[in-house]
Amino acid sequence: MRIVVLTGAGISAESGLRTFRAGDGLWEEHRLEDVATPEAYASDPSLVHRFYNARRSATSQAQPNAAHHALAALQQQHDLTLVTQNVDDLHERAGSTQLIHMHGELAQALCASCGHRWSSPAEMDVTTTCPSCRKATARPDIVWFGEMPYHMENIWKALENAEIFAAIGTSGQVYPAAGFVQHARRNGAHCIELNIDPTAVSRDFHEHIIGPATETVPEWVKEL
Template structure:
């Protein structure tokens, strides 16, 4: 069974109603992204950051997977599908995808503000002031903020190197190091890009670009993959 590796970004979740900061001039739900997605923002105002992610978590639980998520699940009948996602929501999993690697963390988890290796699953939407890890430090969102290392990057590269087909969907390829994952794919394998943006530069020759939304592009790609 061919290995289909998928790099997904915010454009997939946007059609489920989850807003992205890159569509708002650097603002994310009305906040400067550095206020809510950086270690400096956390040190400056923990209450603001905690409340921001509590609201994102609550919003996520009210959203549902869309057709793009569902088609990726359907393709598991014909391909070994591995998803590498930049998204912190759980919509891929809730749609039924079996193999999902979260590069930038997960909203449904918390981590120690002292030791990022101490990660805990959440069974509720709120992290409160005073919620602490086993070492006594305040719990914070399990999200990789700007300026922090991406701990699962090497695992993502290893997955990309084994791809027979590579799909990039819903991402502008502007967030590094995630955007560089495509550079590690085997030479000359088919690469597909689904994104309505046309301002991409230096795309590989073996790449096919569908300038469509995530849902419309996945409907087209499903037919291409199953009939090729």
């Protein structure tokens, strides 16, 4: 069975990682847009580095939960393309392979000058240099607001071939990911939403499973 699963912040929330869209949406009195845009990095790179250093620290202390482990088990049984909006590594630590990080990874650094990528240190700052061009223009390898998500061609192709599309713990507010369900449905996939609450795109799914991911995802996987 060909399955595409999209995961969002909700699947990692039960591992203790804040969604950043919940509550007041602030981080140290800054809007997320003030620390997660190219303009923010150009204006105050030290602040942006502190934000992602804190996220790396939080991720290193978190552990994969039952939902992460269930999807890793599902990948062993079916042709599963796992796409995540998350920048943490909890899917990998649960055993998932060939994961598509459409918004980048905390564990990676990117040179803003030459485009070289490498494994990120636990902490980065404005003095962190690129190992390729030696310029101090290192940034987190994260897709910020206003930038194009990674691997879109592969994602669209997988959606076109999917028999099942499932969205887990994603808000349905951010495009292009919010449009995945429509694309999959047009191409004949059965579309399932697993979330703690209905979302902005709930009407586009054939089926809805409401509840925390650590409960709903293992049960859904067991039924498959």
